[in-house]
Amino acid sequence: MSYKNYPMVSRVVFGRGSFSQLEDILVPKRLSTIAPFIFLVDDVFKKDPDLTSRIPLAYEDKIIYISAEEEPKTSQVDELVEDIILTCKQRPSGIIGIGGGTVLDMAKAVAIMVTNQGEAKDYQGWDLVKNPALYHVGIPTISGTGAEVSRTTVLTGPEKKLGINSDYTPFDQVILDPELTKGVPKDQWFYTGMDCFIHCVESLKGTYLNAFSESYGEKAYELCVELFLDNNLSEEEAQDKLMMASWHGGMSIAYSQVGVAHALSYGLGYLLGTKHGIGNCIVFDHLEEFYPEGVKVFKEMKAKHDIKLPQGICANLSDKEFDIMIDVALSLEPLWENALGKNWKKVMTREKLRDLYSRM
Ligand code: NAD
Ligand code: ZN
Incomplete structure (x- = not known):
């Protein structure tokens, strides 16, 4: 009998208002001034300065708003990765997902696909990812899916709806700030x-x-x-x-x-x-x-x-x-x-x- 040897999220902060610590968490992880942090943010927050003004942008960091209207698709992941590779002077320092299961899964998938060749659909399944992902952080704004802690990112591809299940999928850092969930309908x-x-x-x-x-x-x-x-x-x-x-x-x-x-x-x-x-x-x-x-x-x-x-x-x-x-x-x-x-x-x-x- 061989038992499963699971990776876990290595660091987690819990507390109301803990989102404000994001900058302190990211600073030591910056690789260089031209290696940006990419923030994937649920577009429900686009008009919410309460949250967006607290995203600690510096140098060439950028925010990409993601619609959670539909669940993540492999093609959408591929487009985002291509855009990031084409527009960044250097490989990003990290990917930060701020949103529900949809955006958290997108952040995990993008972090994996920036460092792995081919298309996201090639990695739907179990243990197909070869290279470690970029540093990635998950910040849930709605609770329930467990996507913040899981070893998968569920994607709809051309042939199937299936996760990229791998040891490189879990977040390196999670920030659990229940205050962020206050506006959920x-x-x-x-x-x-x-x-x-x-x-x-x-x-x-x-x-x-x-x-x-x-x-x-x-x-x-x-x-x-x-x-x-x-x-x-x-x-x-x-x-x-x-x-x-x-x-x-x-x-x-x-x-x-x-x-x-x-x-x-x-x-x-x-x-x-x-x-x-x-x-x-x-x-x-x-x-x-x-x-x-x-x-x-x-x-x-x-x-x-x-x-x-x-x-x-x-x-x-x-x-x-x-x-x-x-x-x-x-x-x-x-x-x-x-x-x-x-x-x-x-x-x-x-x-x-x-x-x-x-x-x-
Ligand atoms: P979601 O991310 O799709 O968001 C649902 C709605 O809530 C969206 O309209 C979003 O804009 C809105 N929303 C989120 N936070 C809000 C806030 N603070 N205020 C106001 N509106 C807010 O919902 P979900 O249920 O968290 O995620 C579903 C997705 O998670 C699916 O794609 C599913 O496949 C995936 N999932 C993944 C795992 C995993 O382990 N990776 C597990 C279960 C589900
Ligand atoms: Zn579920």
Whole structure:
């Protein structure tokens, strides 16, 4: 038996207002005055001087605003990398991602692709990256995905939606400042927060579970229940707790796997462009059979926060379209093995998947 030897984020700051320490953190990492830091920033902050004025620009550093309207694509990563290589006099000192899972994943992918030949799509998979990435920093502004702590960057390529999973993917530095999440719209807060809750359920109910994953998953689950169902928390306490739940949820799946909801949600994302958080919620709502207790708690949370999920999104799909989603979902073998065990193919047939998708 050979055990996995995982890299982790090597440095992390936690605290309200800690974003202000970014300059002190970056100064010693600058390679030269012509090796800039590139800040990839969610474009929701474009008109928010509160955040942008605190980005410590010097010399030839630059901000590139990224839209989170759509999830990151391999082609978008390639374009950004080309632009950076063409416009910088020297290889950048580092890439700093400020935003949600979309921008954090983009920052990880760009940091990898600046130092590795070819196109981002060539690296979708496991352990295909050859050279260490540029120094990269992640600063989440919405909590739940665990992208700040994970060993993957999820990208949609021409053929598949799959992560670049590698030892070089995790951030070298993360800044966890819960204050940055204060402007998140309520529905989005719920969807991304539920991504974390679902990570915990899928990890804790999976066959890959072990004491490492369980210890992180249980803590994150407990934090989610507290912050989504307890009336006595202040807004600040809830922000702090969700940021730590996201971290622990991400750590929990690092050493196990996600499950049924993620496999189906990837299918919706690939065919319909449904985003990860809301896609997981749409799917999870129909998974009582696999996660009875988790779905019950999810429905309580949904009712408490008066969240209305889209209905009937698969109502008018053709057989061919169902087949595309089913193919994407079935290709995620480790997720099914974790969720249902080694004989998962006997349980999760194409007919079963079609039935599940038809209900959404
Ligand atoms: P997101 O980054 O797509 O952002 C969702 C919305 O919230 C966007 O409109 C964004 O502009 C807005 N937003 C973000 N911060 C805000 C703030 N402080 N104030 C106001 N609006 C704000 O959402 P997400 O759910 O964090 O990320 C989803 C992405 O993460 C998907 O692409 C998914 O594939 C990826 N993901 C990655 C991992 C991983 O381990 N790498 C894990 C799970 C999900
Ligand atoms: Zn997820």
